[in-house]
Amino acid sequence: MGSSTLLIIIAAIGGVTVALQAQMMGLLDKSIGTLEGVFITYAGGGLLISLVLILTRGGNLGAWQSVPWYAYSSGALGLIIVGAIGYSAPRLGLVATFTIIVSSQFVVAALIDHFGVLGAATRPLDLSRMLGIALLLAGIWLTIR
Structure with missing residues (x-):
């Protein structure tokens, strides 16, 4: 393995x-x-x-x-x-809770990576990542509406 x-x-x-x-x-x-x-x-x-x-x-x-x-x-x-x-x-419910939690994690993680906050290696926020985050936010709306 x-x-x-x-x-x-x-x-x-x-x-x-x-x-x-x-x-x-x-x-x-x-x-x-x-x-x-x-x-x-x-x-x-x-x-x-x-x-x-x-x-x-x-x-x-x-x-x-x-x-x-x-x-x-x-x-x-x-x-x-x-x-x-x-x-x-x-x-x-678990699905709505985790959709919100995971989406929030992705947004904050992208900002931490982009700015290199708290000792993180800098990984720029590109169009692909921004689109992925937008899809996650749409997922929140679909899950909790």
Whole structure:
């Protein structure tokens, strides 16, 4: 199996997992509340990754000082993601929720690439990418109308 095939499989597993997690977070949101569901989600993930780090003797945690300060906001951003998905999924449905989320990700990712924000390599926003984003925005309209 080539490395690109493996990357595609890993990305697909991530996509499947996000959809499954969204449904579970929606159930938590409806049953115990948004904040409580976010807590359960993060506590469960925190316990699991703690076990992995213990088993791998901390991995590369010793290099934490070499990371740019703004990279540590990823935990707070993750809270927003989990909360937004947990709140939106049971109210909009999974398809509408993810159409909006993924389209928003593409727009922001294109801007990050174009301007090289937060240390990203600069990848200019060309006509093809702009048309792709326009199709995504049309997809939002078709999905939630």
